Amino acid sequence: MLAATIKSRPIYEGLRLDGRAKRHLVAAEGEGALAVLDMLAGEDAALARATLLYAPGGSAGQEHGAKLAALRPDGFHPLPTQPTLLNRLEVILQTATMGTRIYVAGTEGFIGKVVALAQAHGVDPQSVRTEHRGSLARRVQCVHCKGMTENVTASPFVCSHCGLNLFVRDHYSRRLGAFQGVCVDAEVPGEIPPAEELFR
Amino acid sequence: MTIQFKQETFRDDFTFSNSPEAIRRFPFPFDKDEYMYAVNIEQHMPGPVKSPFEFPIDIDEHYVSEMRDRALVLKEDPLRCQSLPHMITAEWDLLELLMESMAKNYPEHFTLTRDGDRWHWINRPLGIDQAFTFGDVSTLPQPPMEYVTRQCQGDFALLDQRLDNLWMDAGMITTQADWSLDFDIGMNFMEWHAPVPLAHDMGIFERALKFLLNLQQGRPVRRLNWTMTVNPRLDTSPENYHKWGADRTTVTPENVGDKVHLRVELQALWRLPRSNAIVFSIRAYMIKMNELVTIPKWGRRLHRVLRDLKPELADYKGLTRYRADTVAYLAKHDDGAPTSPGFFPDPE
Numbered sequence: 001m002l003a004a005t006i007k008s009r010p011i012y013e014g015l016r017l018d019g020r021a022k023r024h025l026v027a028a029e030g031e032g033a034l035a036v037l038d039m040l041a042g043e044d045a046a047l048a049r050a051t052l053l054y055a056p057g058g059s060a061g062q063e064h065g066a067k068l069a070a071l072r073p074d075g076f077h078p079l080p081t082q083p084t085l086l087n088r089l090e091v092i093l094q095t096a097t098m099g100t101r102i103y104v105a106g107t108e109g110f111i112g113k114v115v116a117l118a119q120a121h122g123v124d125p126q127s128v129r130t131e132h133r134g135s136l137a138r139r140v141q142c143v144h145c146k147g148m149t150e151n152v153t154a155s156p157f158v159c160s161h162c163g164l165n166l167f168v169r170d171h172y173s174r175r176l177g178a179f180q181g182v183c184v185d186a187e188v189p190g191e192i193p194p195a196e197e198l199f200r
Numbered sequence: 201m202t203i204q205f206k207q208e209t210f211r212d213d214f215t216f217s218n219s220p221e222a223i224r225r226f227p228f229p230f231d232k233d234e235y236m237y238a239v240n241i242e243q244h245m246p247g248p249v250k251s252p253f254e255f256p257i258d259i260d261e262h263y264v265s266e267m268r269d270r271a272l273v274l275k276e277d278p279l280r281c282q283s284l285p286h287m288i289t290a291e292w293d294l295l296e297l298l299m300e301s302m303a304k305n306y307p308e309h310f311t312l313t314r315d316g317d318r319w320h321w322i323n324r325p326l327g328i329d330q331a332f333t334f335g336d337v338s339t340l341p342q343p344p345m346e347y348v349t350r351q352c353q354g355d356f357a358l359l360d361q362r363l364d365n366l367w368m369d370a371g372m373i374t375t376q377a378d379w380s381l382d383f384d385i386g387m388n389f390m391e392w393h394a395p396v397p398l399a400h401d402m403g404i405f406e407r408a409l410k411f412l413l414n415l416q417q418g419r420p421v422r423r424l425n426w427t428m429t430v431n432p433r434l435d436t437s438p439e440n441y442h443k444w445g446a447d448r449t450t451v452t453p454e455n456v457g458d459k460v461h462l463r464v465e466l467q468a469l470w471r472l473p474r475s476n477a478i479v480f481s482i483r484a485y486m487i488k489m490n491e492l493v494t495i496p497k498w499g500r501r502l503h504r505v506l507r508d509l510k511p512e513l514a515d516y517k518g519l520t521r522y523r524a525d526t527v528a529y530l531a532k533h534d535d536g537a538p539t540s541p542g543f544f545p546d547p548e
Binding site: 170189 | 384393395438443445
């Protein structure tokens with residue numbers, strides 16, 4: 001569970017099947033597959049109206065994809081990476097109809113990207129059902145160069161784009177699906193506190 | 201009354217300063233000798249003549265130079281001005297509010313002529329003469345919010361109201377105290393205030409939001425906020441923090457009077473007529489310590505406020521590195537005499 005002390009960070013309430021939905025559109029990454037299995041196992045009526053997208057990420061060795069396929073949902077899209085999953089999701093969202101419920105499970109960065117994509121297609125972010133599973137790694141935007149660094153587990157860290165030393169501020173943008181990274185040694189260049197592994 | 205506009209800079213050689221008249225009208229934010237958060241919102245009613253509260257939109261001697269600095273910021277970083285597509289009606293509302301107020305209260309500098317949707321705007325200090333059609337973006341050189349806020353002092357955010365919340369969905373933010381429009385755009389009231397310490401647990405934001413959701417047209421409100429800035433730099437954005445952060449280590453007992461500035465934000469909120477959005481204006485005023493102590497009451501009071509400020513607040517406001525030097529400087533201007541209640545200077 002993630003602490004809810006950061007006011008700008010969404011609360012991930014866990015996946016819950018929406019019995020009234022005409023269509024279930026489910027995106028999962030890595031350990032998020034387990035949340036999908038918990039929600040859909042044995043729900044044959046829902047599975048007949050479900051489209052699953054899955055990128056194994058760091059859980060590739062664990063055969064979660066095979067378990068999801070065994071649910072025999074109406075549509076199943078195993079995809080090699082998060083970007084390919086998001087491309088496929090975008091295509092599906094372009095023709096999605098009223099009554100579609102979107103679910104997402106996985107790391108926080110992945111949830112953020114799916115919710116932002118849904119929002120770009122006119123979906124209220126608060127209507128997307130979310131569950132955090134797997135690593136606590138954060139996706140961080142450098143406030144200086146605006147570059148995104150994925151899978152940040154420690155603060156401070158080096159921006160993967162401009163090379164500044166950034167600390168991770170407890171401030172989250174849903175639009176960007178990212179935390180804010182701010183230069184840690186702006187006042188005295190080189191004065192950098194030791195990195196702490198905070199987001200494993 | 202014609203304002204004499206100063207030529208000055210807010211970067212590089214930092215030639216900004218206040219005239220004696222500007223010092224006397226400075227919106228000093230402390231009405232007593234200590235500071236803690238409060239929902240210090242009051243009606244934005246006309247205040248004393250020559251004060252920054254005399255008119256809804258205050259134009260002062262720094263106008264021309266501040267607008268030049270804004271243009272420089274936008275040239276380097278266009279993301280300081282952004283607007284989500286559903287905010288276009290609110291943008292026109294904002295243009296009307298600012299042009300009407302500026303033309304009414306500073307007729308020697310600004311003129312607005314309206315003939316139905318055909319408007320004619322003259323801005324003499326900036327040398328602008330623009331005829332346009334209200335509601336038709338193709339008749340202005342920039343979208344309406346950007347156009348008018350390139351000609352008005354202060355940062356502006358436009359807040360959409362829905363789902364019992366306020367959403368920061370547009371803004372022109374070039375003189376901010378360390379927050380990013382590009383990061384915060386699209387956030388609701390609770391979300392964009394997330395990094396502020398202490399105030400959430402005090403229930404400040406719940407009460408302020410409840411109040412603002414009921415803001416009525418024609419009844420604007422205001423509050424003062426404050427921080428401190430080393431050098432008279434308007435653009436203390438997080439985007440450029442890696443460039444200006446080192447300023448905070450340059451304060452010495454010798455230069456503190458000239459380098460350290462009290463920075464006061466006059467924040468005002470208006471309900472807009474067509475869009476039902478809210479304008480949130482954040483107008484920054486700066487004053488050097490050696491200007492501030494020319495008002496004896498303010499020197500005494502700021503000394504006591506800074507000396508007794510809670511450490512979390514000093515950290516949040518970024519004062520920690522130069523607080524001691526500033527308190528020591530101000531101590532020399534505090535004879536321990538009692539101060540009179542209220543913000544304003546004592547009569548001379």
